[in-house]
Amino acid sequence: MFVRVIAVSVLAVMVGAAGEAPALQHAKTYAEVVKGGRLELAEYWVSEKLDGVRAFWDGTKLRSRQGNVIHAPQWFIEGLPENVVMDGELWAGRGKFELVSGTVRREVPEDEAWRAVRYCIFDLPEHGGIFDERVVAMRRLVENEGTPWLVAVEQFRVQSVDMLHAKMDAVVQAGGEGLMLHRGGARYQHKRTDDLIKLKPLEDAEAVVVGYVPGKGKFEGMLGALEVQLPNGERFKIGTGFSDDERRNPPAIGEIVTFQYSGRTANGIPRFARFLRVRVAH
Numbered sequence: 001m002f003v004r005v006i007a008v009s010v011l012a013v014m015v016g017a018a019g020e021a022p023a024l025q026h027a028k029t030y031a032e033v034v035k036g037g038r039l040e041l042a043e044y045w046v047s048e049k050l051d052g053v054r055a056f057w058d059g060t061k062l063r064s065r066q067g068n069v070i071h072a073p074q075w076f077i078e079g080l081p082e083n084v085v086m087d088g089e090l091w092a093g094r095g096k097f098e099l100v101s102g103t104v105r106r107e108v109p110e111d112e113a114w115r116a117v118r119y120c121i122f123d124l125p126e127h128g129g130i131f132d133e134r135v136v137a138m139r140r141l142v143e144n145e146g147t148p149w150l151v152a153v154e155q156f157r158v159q160s161v162d163m164l165h166a167k168m169d170a171v172v173q174a175g176g177e178g179l180m181l182h183r184g185g186a187r188y189q190h191k192r193t194d195d196l197i198k199l200k201p202l203e204d205a206e207a208v209v210v211g212y213v214p215g216k217g218k219f220e221g222m223l224g225a226l227e228v229q230l231p232n233g234e235r236f237k238i239g240t241g242f243s244d245d246e247r248r249n250p251p252a253i254g255e256i257v258t259f260q261y262s263g264r265t266a267n268g269i270p271r272f273a274r275f276l277r278v279r280v281a282h
Contacts, residue, residue, distance in 0.1 A: 021067040022056045023190035024087060025123065027180065030199040031263075039197075041164065044181040045135060045155040049198055050120055051177045052091030053104045057119070059083040062090075064104075073109045079147035080119065087188075088121035088153070094175035097277070122153040122180070125188045131195075132184040155182070168199055202260040205230070205270060206279060209251050213237060222247035226275065228257065234269060241275030251278045 033039055055070055056063045057080055062070040070090070080086075092100045096116075103113040121142070124134050138152040158164045168179050178200030186195035211227035223246070225239035238259055242250070251257050256279040261270035 021065060022058070022063060024054075024056065024065060025125070025189050025196055026192040027196040027198040028192060028194045029203055030181070030197050031203070033194045033197050036194070039161075041158065041161060041181075043183050043185060044157075044197070045131065045184055046158055046164065046167065047122060047153045047155050047180050047182070048171055049177045049180045049200065050089040050091045050153070051094065051097045052089040052100050052120070053097075055088060055090045055104075055119065057084070057086040057088070057121075059085055062119075070104055071107050071109050073111055073114050075111075076109075076114055076117075076119075076149060079145070079149060081141065081145055081150075084141065085124065085126040086119075086121045087123040087125050088119055090117050091120050092116045092118070101277075118149050118151050120151045120153050122182075123188060125190075127188070130185050130187055131182050134188075135184075164199070168201070172201055202262055203270075204258055204260045204276060206256050206258050207231075207238075209253055209255050209257060210235065211253070212250065213239070215247060219247060223250040226250065226257065228259075232268070234267070236269050236273065238273045238275050240273075246275070255279075 030039075053070075054065050056065065059082060062072055062077070062080075064070055090100055090104055092103075093116075099113070100117060103110065103117060106113075121138055123131075124137055124141075127134050127137055129137070135155050142150055142152045158167060164179070164181075172178060178198060181197040181199065183195040186193075189195060207228035207230050209226055210229045212223060213225040213227060215222040215224035222244070223242065225237040227235060227237050229235045238257070241259070258276045258279055259270070259273045260276050261273045263271045265271055
């Protein structure tokens, strides 16, 4: 039987070991927003949802969403504008999350690995203007800086729901995750809001590992399923999506995992939950 022992509290994992987590803006799902009323698509900018590591530039340092310093090379940091707060994603291309994740987690930065990384910004939290104005400001900022690894995420408009879903399908078929929609007239809010919406074929969410179910049959002696807990306290099991290595060395109790699912039950439990990855704890 596999054994995992870890001396860490759930709170420490969720908040981060050092530093205060920045109050970032977080998206609601497309299904949530549409269910709550009619979506005025003409009000929104659309961009690709990047599968990277979210990073907050506080004007002098890159920080994770838990508030911990990301140890980028000095040349990478020197290429970012001083005293301008930016919200974005460290990204190396579609399907390269593991590469970025491994690069970002290293306390001693590896120059060659960071050469493949771009800081793709999608907002300016302290700009003060509406998103229409922030889009212009981001484009101008990137142009003025002239730093190859500083990129403004492309923001565009679509004319109909059919066009929106066609664009999402094209992105997903090319290896992307989905789309983000951002209301043009909205100011940056330090909370979850329908001014920012994510649209993906499958939704994803996070939960804390609270227990294990032993494997049976071909998984004898390995993990059968994870027992996890949602932020609202609901518990359920995730039994698919694991490699054999992950079944032999499953996520530790207290770690936060990301999973994909398709809809929810009447009790709010994710349906057809599938393990995706352990959340980057840096």
